[in-house]
Amino acid sequence: MHPVIVIHGGAGAMTRSAMSAEKEREYHAALRLVLQAGLAVLEAGGSAVDAVTAAVVELEDCPLFNAGRGAVFTSDATHELDAAIMDGASLRTGAIANVHHIRNPILAARSVMQNSRHVFFVGEGAERFARTQGLEMVEESYFSTPERHAQLLRVQRDTPDAAVLDHDGQAIVESQPAAPAHPLDIDKKFGTVGAVALDAHGNLAAATSTGGITNKQVGRVGDAPIIGAGTYASNETCAVSATGTGEMYIRKVAAYDIAARMRYTGATLEQAAHAVMFEELPSIGGKGGLIAVDAQGNITLPFNTEGMYRGYARVGSDPVTEIYR
Amino acid sequence: MHPVIVIHGGAGAMTRSAMSAEKEREYHAALRLVLQAGLAVLEAGGSAVDAVTAAVVELEDCPLFNAGRGAVFTSDATHELDAAIMDGASLRTGAIANVHHIRNPILAARSVMQNSRHVFFVGEGAERFARTQGLEMVEESYFSTPERHAQLLRVQRDTPDAAVLDHDGQAIVESQPAAPAHPLDIDKKFGTVGAVALDAHGNLAAATSTGGITNKQVGRVGDAPIIGAGTYASNETCAVSATGTGEMYIRKVAAYDIAARMRYTGATLEQAAHAVMFEELPSIGGKGGLIAVDAQGNITLPFNTEGMYRGYARVGSDPVTEIYR
Numbered sequence: 001m002h003p004v005i006v007i008h009g010g011a012g013a014m015t016r017s018a019m020s021a022e023k024e025r026e027y028h029a030a031l032r033l034v035l036q037a038g039l040a041v042l043e044a045g046g047s048a049v050d051a052v053t054a055a056v057v058e059l060e061d062c063p064l065f066n067a068g069r070g071a072v073f074t075s076d077a078t079h080e081l082d083a084a085i086m087d088g089a090s091l092r093t094g095a096i097a098n099v100h101h102i103r104n105p106i107l108a109a110r111s112v113m114q115n116s117r118h119v120f121f122v123g124e125g126a127e128r129f130a131r132t133q134g135l136e137m138v139e140e141s142y143f144s145t146p147e148r149h150a151q152l153l154r155v156q157r158d159t160p161d162a163a164v165l166d167h168d169g170q171a172i173v174e175s176q177p178a179a180p181a182h183p184l185d186i187d188k189k190f191g192t193v194g195a196v197a198l199d200a201h202g203n204l205a206a207a208t209s210t211g212g213i214t215n216k217q218v219g220r221v222g223d224a225p226i227i228g229a230g231t232y233a234s235n236e237t238c239a240v241s242a243t244g245t246g247e248m249y250i251r252k253v254a255a256y257d258i259a260a261r262m263r264y265t266g267a268t269l270e271q272a273a274h275a276v277m278f279e280e281l282p283s284i285g286g287k288g289g290l291i292a293v294d295a296q297g298n299i300t301l302p303f304n305t306e307g308m309y310r311g312y313a314r315v316g317s318d319p320v321t322e323i324y325r
Numbered sequence: 326m327h328p329v330i331v332i333h334g335g336a337g338a339m340t341r342s343a344m345s346a347e348k349e350r351e352y353h354a355a356l357r358l359v360l361q362a363g364l365a366v367l368e369a370g371g372s373a374v375d376a377v378t379a380a381v382v383e384l385e386d387c388p389l390f391n392a393g394r395g396a397v398f399t400s401d402a403t404h405e406l407d408a409a410i411m412d413g414a415s416l417r418t419g420a421i422a423n424v425h426h427i428r429n430p431i432l433a434a435r436s437v438m439q440n441s442r443h444v445f446f447v448g449e450g451a452e453r454f455a456r457t458q459g460l461e462m463v464e465e466s467y468f469s470t471p472e473r474h475a476q477l478l479r480v481q482r483d484t485p486d487a488a489v490l491d492h493d494g495q496a497i498v499e500s501q502p503a504a505p506a507h508p509l510d511i512d513k514k515f516g517t518v519g520a521v522a523l524d525a526h527g528n529l530a531a532a533t534s535t536g537g538i539t540n541k542q543v544g545r546v547g548d549a550p551i552i553g554a555g556t557y558a559s560n561e562t563c564a565v566s567a568t569g570t571g572e573m574y575i576r577k578v579a580a581y582d583i584a585a586r587m588r589y590t591g592a593t594l595e596q597a598a599h600a601v602m603f604e605e606l607p608s609i610g611g612k613g614g615l616i617a618v619d620a621q622g623n624i625t626l627p628f629n630t631e632g633m634y635r636g637y638a639r640v641g642s643d644p645v646t647e648i649y650r
Binding site for chain 2 (some may be wrong): 091092093097098108117118119120121122123124125126128129156216217218219220221222226227228229232247249252253256257260261264265284
């Protein structure tokens with residue numbers, strides 16, 4: 001076995017020219033810390049589930065990424081957080097959506113996986129469950145940062161109708177898949193975070209967490225907490241975590257489609273992931289990226305945007321972090 | 326094209342001995358009315374999307390079935406409704422979960438599909454969206470029936486801990502897949518409703534709606550509104566609506582797995598649906614049923630419980646309704 005952890009911090013229109021060298025260094029340093037958290041688990045012989053949990057907790061705690069602290073604002077200037085985790089060894093999974101007070105949504109998803117007979121909780125019920133599990137609850141303001149609030153005001157100023165008037169968005173995207181001015185692109189990046197890992201025992205796991213889309217309508221849930229769309233893991237095939245226009249990942253059942261192609265057509269991880277990322281998703285206007293690992297430790301990090309915060313680390317090797325193509 | 330509509334009103338432990346002849350006639354008559362509503366659309370040359378919508382509205386309005394009026398109660402004696410719809414021609418979809426005041430959840434899901442750039446809304450945000458769409462809102466008591474309330478009290482009396490103490494339910498089910506006393510079986514049937522259809526234009530559609538599980542924890546969401554788990558449609562393969570232990574349908578990405586098997590292995594609708602229903606789902610303790618139709622008008626209605634309220638109708642033929650094996 002070749003234990004490995006792969007992470008992403010969101011895909012989108014990040015261009016070298018638009019980012020200062022200092023900001024760039026900041027992101028690389030943050031991604032490196034995240035990888036080291038996951039790698040430490042794998043080096044100690046820990047499980048893939050523990051490794052992706054550790055990595056996503058770091059991503060949630062870092063205000064640079066859109067999950068946990070630093071989550072984007074909804075159109076009501078609130079935060080709504082979603083997360084999911086899946087254990088490839090047992091196909092057990094836990095997911096939560098639309099929570100406002102759970103400091104680390106991925107820990108709540110993990111508690112659902114381990115301590116509930118259900119797999120998906122939303123809203124108040126999810127928060128009630130988290131409290132019974134003794135998870136740390138915070139005021140909603142904990143998630144807010146000045147940068148994200150400025151981003152909300154900018155989006156609301158530039159495209160005030162984006163959240164309410166785009167009455168036929170799914171059709172618009174279908175007929176204009178390359179339209180750069182689509183409201184979903186306003187934010188310019190899709191700030192979901194995630195991790196996938198293979199551990200020394202040959203087990204795979206995937207975890208995803210997000211604050212959604214800036215200025216999104218209240219109550220909207222994307223692909224992150226949807227098993228098979230934004231998150232999936234099975235030892236038989238692969239572990240996947242996605243970031244992008246979540247609606248299209250849901251409609252294409254993107255994460256599971258990668259596993260299905262491997263299982264049923266004998267495609268390699270890279271072939272399957274590339275078919276979904278560069279054929280299936282673009283066919284309905286889907287934009288973003290994903291990370292995936294298979295049971296042999298092969299990894300792939302495809303995206304069809306200008307950049308994706310990403311990285312990977314193998315036990316015994318230095319972590320690698322990247323932003324652009 | 327051979328237009329056809331297929332419906333289900335939930336699967337479970339319905340046995341001939343436990344049901345009066347009168348109750349049985351009542352169910353057959355109700356299923357027949359539901360089929361006629363969908364068939365009228367298909368006979369008039371209407372779309373599969375319109376046909377499944379019409380059928381599911383009837384199922385929601387009928388107190389015999391666990392969706393809309395007649396929905397089961399949560400552990401808080403409230404109602405939480407989920408629904409989803411998918412158009413196989415465009416892969417457009419809409420879903421809502423955890424709503425309390427929308428008279429016909431399937432109409433809200435359909436509004437999401439047609440009038441939103443998002444595909445999934447939960448809780449308050451879903452209700453707010455429904456209001457902007459002019460959908461009929463009702464007091465939560467509209468959904469309540471004396472029979473369902475008696476059912477809640479019975480479950481809470483017989484297994485008071487079911488909702489809170491089964492701390493490792495996913496594992497329990499894995500190790501004891503045949504355990505008849507599992508809390509998820511208390512209700513004895515899984516009252517999701519759904520419809521799939523093929524129209525004269527060769528288009529497929531699927532719709533699913535549910536009130537969840539009696540005495541379920543607040544905030545729990547099952548497979549019904551999860552695209553790929555309880556609901557899926559693509560003209561390329563099939564349309565599917567499921568009913569059962571939703572957690573296992575989510576973990577197995579059950580509905581999309583049927584489509585994937587057809588697409589990638591060349592399996593027939595029946596082969597693919599049976600593999601999922603009788604191999605994949607039982608391998609993790611999944612119980613229930615599903616209905617499916619392909620683009621040639623082939624249909625299948627497999628279940629691994631004692632019965633499933635179900636039926637189908639082809640243009641030009643009498644509707645067929647069944648309950649037991």
